[in-house]
Amino acid sequence: MFPFILAKIARAALTIVLVMTFAFVVLRMSGDPAQVLLGPDAPQDAVDAFRERWGLNDPIWQQYLAYLEQILTFDFGVSMRDQSPALDLVLERIPATLAITIPALILKIGIGIPAGVYAALHRESVADRGVIMLSIFGFTIPSFVLGLVLVLIFAVTLGWLPSGGQDTWQHAILPIATLSIGGIGILARFSRSAMIEVLGQPYIRTAMAKGLPWRDVVWKHALPNAVIPIITLIGFMVGALIAGAVVVESIFSWPGVGRLIVVSVANRDLAVVQCLLLVIAASMVVANLCVDFAYGLLDPRLRQKRAAH
Amino acid sequence: MSFVSIRDLRVAFDGVQVLHGIDLDIGKGETVGLVGESGCGKSVTWLAALGLLPGKAQISGSVTIEGQELIGARPAEVEAVRGARIAMIFQDPSSSLNPVHRVGRQIGESLRLHRGLRGAAARNEAVRLLDMVGIPSAATRIDLYPHEFSGGQCQRIMIAMALAGQPDLLIADEPTTALDATIQAQILDLLSSIRRETGMAMVLISHDLGAVSAVCDRAAVMYAGRIVEANDIARLFTGPKHPYTRGLFDAIPEMDAGRARLRPIEGTVPDPKHLPPGCAFAPRCPRASGFCQSHLPELKPQVRGGFVACFHPEATRAAARERQAAVA
Amino acid sequence: MSVLVEARGLVQQYTTGKPLFGQASTVRAVNGIDLAVQEGEILGIVGESGSGKSTLGRMLLGLETPFAGKVLYHGQPMPAPRTEHWRRLRAQMQLIFQDPLAALDRRMTIARQIAEPLEIHDRAKGPELAERVAGLMARVGLRRDQADRYPHELSGGQRQRVVIARALATNPRFLVCDEPVSALDVSIQAQVVNLLRDLQEQDGLTMVFISHDLKVVRNICDRVAVMYLGRVVEEAPSDRNFADPRHPYTQALVSSIPQAGQGLEGRIILHGEPPNPAARPSGCAFHPRCRLADAACAATVPELETHGGRLAACLKLPAAARQAA
Numbered sequence: 023m024f025p026f027i028l029a030k031i032a033r034a035a036l037t038i039v040l041v042m043t044f045a046f047v048v049l050r051m052s053g054d055p056a057q058v059l060l061g062p063d064a065p066q067d068a069v070d071a072f073r074e075r076w077g078l079n080d081p082i083w084q085q086y087l088a089y090l091e092q093i094l095t096f097d098f099g100v101s102m103r104d105q106s107p108a109l110d111l112v113l114e115r116i117p118a119t120l121a122i123t124i125p126a127l128i129l130k131i132g133i134g135i136p137a138g139v140y141a142a143l144h145r146e147s148v149a150d151r152g153v154i155m156l157s158i159f160g161f162t163i164p165s166f167v168l169g170l171v172l173v174l175i176f177a178v179t180l181g182w183l184p185s186g187g188q189d190t191w192q193h194a195i196l197p198i199a200t201l202s203i204g205g206i207g208i209l210a211r212f213s214r215s216a217m218i219e220v221l222g223q224p225y226i227r228t229a230m231a232k233g234l235p236w237r238d239v240v241w242k243h244a245l246p247n248a249v250i251p252i253i254t255l256i257g258f259m260v261g262a263l264i265a266g267a268v269v270v271e272s273i274f275s276w277p278g279v280g281r282l283i284v285v286s287v288a289n290r291d292l293a294v295v296q297c298l299l300l301v302i303a304a305s306m307v308v309a310n311l312c313v314d315f316a317y318g319l320l321d322p323r324l325r326q327k328r329a330a331h
Numbered sequence: 332m333s334f335v336s337i338r339d340l341r342v343a344f345d346g347v348q349v350l351h352g353i354d355l356d357i358g359k360g361e362t363v364g365l366v367g368e369s370g371c372g373k374s375v376t377w378l379a380a381l382g383l384l385p386g387k388a389q390i391s392g393s394v395t396i397e398g399q400e401l402i403g404a405r406p407a408e409v410e411a412v413r414g415a416r417i418a419m420i421f422q423d424p425s426s427s428l429n430p431v432h433r434v435g436r437q438i439g440e441s442l443r444l445h446r447g448l449r450g451a452a453a454r455n456e457a458v459r460l461l462d463m464v465g466i467p468s469a470a471t472r473i474d475l476y477p478h479e480f481s482g483g484q485c486q487r488i489m490i491a492m493a494l495a496g497q498p499d500l501l502i503a504d505e506p507t508t509a510l511d512a513t514i515q516a517q518i519l520d521l522l523s524s525i526r527r528e529t530g531m532a533m534v535l536i537s538h539d540l541g542a543v544s545a546v547c548d549r550a551a552v553m554y555a556g557r558i559v560e561a562n563d564i565a566r567l568f569t570g571p572k573h574p575y576t577r578g579l580f581d582a583i584p585e586m587d588a589g590r591a592r593l594r595p596i597e598g599t600v601p602d603p604k605h606l607p608p609g610c611a612f613a614p615r616c617p618r619a620s621g622f623c624q625s626h627l628p629e630l631k632p633q634v635r636g637g638f639v640a641c642f643h644p645e646a647t648r649a650a651a652r653e654r655q656a657a658v659a
Numbered sequence: 660m661s662v663l664v665e666a667r668g669l670v671q672q673y674t675t676g677k678p679l680f681g682q683a684s685t686v687r688a689v690n691g692i693d694l695a696v697q698e699g700e701i702l703g704i705v706g707e708s709g710s711g712k713s714t715l716g717r718m719l720l721g722l723e724t725p726f727a728g729k730v731l732y733h734g735q736p737m738p739a740p741r742t743e744h745w746r747r748l749r750a751q752m753q754l755i756f757q758d759p760l761a762a763l764d765r766r767m768t769i770a771r772q773i774a775e776p777l778e779i780h781d782r783a784k785g786p787e788l789a790e791r792v793a794g795l796m797a798r799v800g801l802r803r804d805q806a807d808r809y810p811h812e813l814s815g816g817q818r819q820r821v822v823i824a825r826a827l828a829t830n831p832r833f834l835v836c837d838e839p840v841s842a843l844d845v846s847i848q849a850q851v852v853n854l855l856r857d858l859q860e861q862d863g864l865t866m867v868f869i870s871h872d873l874k875v876v877r878n879i880c881d882r883v884a885v886m887y888l889g890r891v892v893e894e895a896p897s898d899r900n901f902a903d904p905r906h907p908y909t910q911a912l913v914s915s916i917p918q919a920g921q922g923l924e925g926r927i928i929l930h931g932e933p934p935n936p937a938a939r940p941s942g943c944a945f946h947p948r949c950r951l952a953d954a955a956c957a958a959t960v961p962e963l964e965t966h967g968g969r970l971a972a973c974l975k976l977p978a979a980a981r982q983a984a
Contacts, residue, residue, distance in 0.1 A: 145386075224421055225429040228489070230383055232441050233414030233496065236406065242440075246431045322476040323430060368844035481932045511707035512871060513929045516915035520928050538845060541917035568919050582849035584878035586901060586916055592856070593878060595849030599814045 099293030119278030130205035138213025160207020257313030364543030364550030562637030668728035690889035703880030759818035816847035895969030
């Protein structure tokens with residue numbers, strides 16, 4: 023078991039380094055930050071001074087080594103725009119993003135899984151067909167369309183909810199709804215098929231033949247097995263908690279991480295973009311690790327395979 | 332009175348009838364074989380009787396256990412019978428156990444449900460059962476998961492689980508088919524010794540005539556959703572009357588018969604969607620007449636015992652000898 | 660009679676996926692087999708799961724390269740898989756296995772599937788091809804009107820006939836049948852066994868028939884090799900092997916088959932399970948389950964030796980013979 027954990031952690035670290043490197047190279051090849059930040063009319067001295075100040079004249083591998091050195095000392099650089107530490111800029115945006123993504127995740131799990139399981143248990147009933155239709159609706163409509171439609175209905179036409187901003191809790195309702203509807207659809211659909219697959223397994227028949235009431239067959243025998251594949255999907259959703267709201271934050275002018283990404287990329291604010299990508303990659307990798315360990319807890323077959331290694 | 336009594340049991344899936352009125356009685360402590368090829372309805376009969384078929388199955392007829400009707404009964408009533416009065420084990424033991432629960436827990440579930448045992452008492456009883464079905468070092472292996480046992484051991488665990496409810500009848504649905512020859516022998520031996528010890532009745536569903544003849548008191552042969560012949564084991568095997576039974580016996584190579592050419596039954600089993608109007612076996616039957624093509628034979632009691640559904644049954648050897656004697 | 664296929668010191672082992680840390684484990688599926696298949700005979704190979712019988716079959720066909728030892732075909736070493744020479748040999752040797760539905764392409768009519776090997780090996784085209792396909796179908800007992808059917812429209816027995824027709828298309832000399840009738844019902848099983856037998860007699864085919872069903876093997880095979888954990892433990896003419904088995908494992912195997920009207924008494928019930936090939940017992944691999952085994956059996960791997968008109972690998976053969984008598 024212990025070597026297994028080590029291997030997983032090593033792989034996770036490698037993933038983060040790869041993301042960092044990739045981001046570093048791509049950002050430097052996609053335009054000159056000096057030009058963007060200072061504007062096209064900036065005098066040449068100012069541009070040269072800026073390039074000198076941020077080390078942009080050094081060969082790229084030197085810049086990269088310097089960057090790695092910084093990271094290893096937990097120095098994530100400062101924003102080229104307002105000189106404040108990049109990490110602080112990123113961290114102060116995270117709560118706002120989590121304020122909409124976590125409730126959305128809870129809704130996805132809390133509505134998607136029960137709806138899928140219910141549909142699987144009542145196959146070909148009206149409820150089942152309804153769940154299938156609504157879930158297709160949920161995951162086929164892109165979030166920017168859905169967000170705009172919701173704004174039109176609830177903010178513009180009915181005037182019940184604000185269309186953007188972050189002042190009161192009412193402001194969070196439409197972003198959360200927009201974020202969760204697609205995920206609810208995907209989870210419902212996925213849970214339904216996972217559950218149907220499990221209900222057809224011989225051990226379900228065994229549990230019934232034992233004389234267990236149907237309720238116990240479902241709760242004690244079917245669900246623990248159906249949850250295993252669902253966990254993977256939830257892992258992706260957890261991984262996307264920080265970075266998954268880019269579009270929705272833009273629609274609703276929600277001052278979270280997503281908006282910061284858009285602004286920093288547009289400005290070629292290298293340190294901030296790199297720091298953002300690092301945080302996002304780390305959160306995804308950690309979520310993945312958690313899924314792997316959850317798998318081990320839920321599926322004894324995997325646990326044993328790992329122990330053997 | 333028989334313990335379990337099946338009357339005119341019919342099952343259809345999506346409008347296609349697969350079981351055409353089964354009558355079968357199982358007495359207390361009796362061992363009955365149910366023989367036939369795949370799709371003949373031998374498993375469906377018992378899955379239907381215990382309410383284990385998927386919801387889309389349409390079931391009619393009657394199954395009573397000591398007079399209590401199971402078909403159409405409330406779920407709670409059927410659940411009270413399953414595992415407690417009638418237990419069932421299946422063909423594929425490895426996938427018949429829940430992969431995420433320890434085997435001890437799976438046996439314990441039956442003990443709690445049917446005998447009210449919990450905690451240490453349940454655990455001790457589970458160890459005793461595992462011991463009884465021949466799982467070595469049961470006391471420690473009770474905490475293992477199904478995938479840590481071989482197929483044969485999984486079937487032993489299934490048997491232990493079935494015994495946990497102290498049933499009066501065990502339905503063994505092809506219990507050895509998925510297992511290797513030497514393990515088949517072990518499981519068959521185990522089933523028959525447990526039956527002797529506990530006195531419970533058993534139904535052995537199998538396509539293996541050898542296994543049925545070795546374990547059962549009597550047997551019913553099924554073809555295309557009907558019972559075509561039923562008799563006690565000795566009579567069935569020495570003098571099969573239905574041409575299908577006869578054909579089935581002839582088709583199986585004998586261990587001591589040398590390399591003689593096999594005698595197969597020509598043709599194939601009819602599609603349940605397009606059954607012939609008369610006897611379902613008529614198109615493959617060497618003895619069939621025009622009458623057989625259009626008329627359905629009923630399962631009728633025979634003078635010398637047993638039941639046959641055939642207009643032109645095979646003459647038993649004894650009858651043939653008598654006829655010869657009469658001519659002479 | 661001459662030897663068509665010969666195995667010399669065949670060993671096959673597989674390495675299980677190597678983890679990032681720790682040791683990969685190797686499993687020996689076949690552990691030293693010498694075997695000769697005579698031209699025109701049907702050689703049966705019986706054994707339980709994990710005995711290595713299918714692996715042996717694949718190596719005899721040259722579909723797998725042995726880890727050690729070699730396979731000779733017509734006295735020549737088997738060429739390496741996927742070489743030009745190997746490809747040409749395919750026409751002469753064919754494999755038929757248990758699941759016909761998996762062996763057939765579900766989107767092709769059966770006539771096209773039977774024609775395929777003829778086209779690949781450039782044996783016939785145009786009207787001659789159609790004629791050859793019709794002839795093959797007739798030989799395996801398929802009706803002309805079934806030519807345009809798809810595999811799912813046929814029954815299991817008919818599908819296996821299609822597989823056999825396709826295998827016969829290139830007039831092979833050597834056929835390996837791996838559990839060819841195990842998935843079929845009893846009444847259909849007999850049809851297919853008879854078919855294989857007729858074809859073998861008509862063409863003088865050489866056949867290796869792999870099965871766990873002793874009754875079928877006993878009926879169709881001239882000679883039988885019994886395998887246990889990657890080794891042949893007994894090899895004899897079919898009649899002798901089943902009427903008078905000498906190796907304690909063969910004795911148990913034969914005795915384990917329930918016979919109509921004989922009850923369960925007097926059978927040899929082996930204790931324990933066939934061991935995992937990854938954890939092979941020392942000495943004779945069968946000794947932990949053998950009623951005759953003693954310390955010597957745990958220490959020495961018995962070699963196949965001639966004994967009472969057969970080959971058997973057991974240190975206790977005289978004792979086993981007495982038990983059988």
